[in-house]
Amino acid sequence: MSDQKLATKALHAGHDTTQTLGTRAVPIYQSTSYVFDNTDHAANLFSLAELGFIYTRLNNPTNDILQKRLAAIEGGIGAVVFASGTAAISTGLLTLLKAGDHIVASSSLYGGTYNLLNVTLPRLGISTTFVDASDPESFGRAVKENTRAFFVESLGNPKLDVLDLEGISREAKAAKVPFIVDNTVATPALLNPIKFGADIVIHSLTKYIGGQGNSLGGVIIDAGNFDWANGNFPEFTEPSAGYHGLVYHEALGNASYTFKLILEGLRDFGGAMSPFNAFQIIQGLETLPVRIKQHSENALDLAKWLENRKEVAWVNYPGLDSSPYKDLADKYLPKGQSGIVTFGIEGGFEAAKKFTDATEIFSLLANIGDTKSLIIHPASTTHQQLTIEQQADAGVSQDLIRLSVGIENIDDLKADLENAFKSL
């Protein structure tokens, strides 16, 4: 499997048809629990002497196929799926960190993640320093004695900054902390952060991977490269009170984090994915490589078209020659730069609202990565709870409109935006 190319893995990885009565499609195993052969078998499963299904909050055969497929596609040793991207991020961090620990994060993050790091985790004693991610060394400079993770988005939403992952991963290695990359906007079809030094990759499966705006989901993929015995993570090297004395690193080696996500993260926080959603997301994943190509083509075409409009003050898309991130995009996203385009409209906040209200094919809603085109004005919606300064750090100006360009015919998309311009 590991030698196959992405488009093949997206269709086949993780599914052994001999294990599913020959079904060519991945079946939905809609069951909460699994019959044990006898009490010894059950005891072995609980003690990890044998691996198998116990209860769907921990794992499920449909979810497991999705996990194996995503791990294969991102180049990890294991993956764990969650009820949403946010459940993956919060459980991923809470499984790793404790009160007193510190994170260094890019200031250009998805609004929900920013709030988790800026408001909610500090309440639990976990603090974050936000840094300018365009300078990899700013991560190293922000490291403290209690720093235990770096967190970034490979292609920031909605700033669309392409990060120098190799540079930041060098700083993470020097600090002996795991480098966590949210790869949602770039998708594994365009960028594999593990190749550039990421230790942990996270996706909201709700976006391009599910791809059709019908199911929430999230995943954590473990590269299996991080040394949990480096002295910074005693929870991995000392007997775990949470799992009858298990010493994760001794028993599970480089799969320690993957297992901790299941045995403690899912068991205690409970953010499990429904097998029905896993099925839906598998349908999406199978066509990700062809869809993302069309998303990227349409987005680049529209971005160029917008650059030539007099009503438009500026356009941001990493594939444009005018983008400050063009060189990084050439290195990290040579196959396409995904489907998000942002632009500023002459007339600022009010004109942006009016334009956003006037489109018909572009639906006004808070999501990205749907096959259907979407539009939003972040300053009045997704980012309204941030101060103007925090909005600016996240790359949100008052005049900014965010498009999630779908895979409709490009001429129809241009005609829709043309009509919205006329309404101004």
Ligand SMILES: *Cc1c(COP(=O)(O)O)cnc(C)c1O
């Ligand atoms: C949407 C999104 C999330 C959160 O995912 P949900 O599935 O909505 O919980 C996290 N990161 C990024 C970059 C996103 O776009």
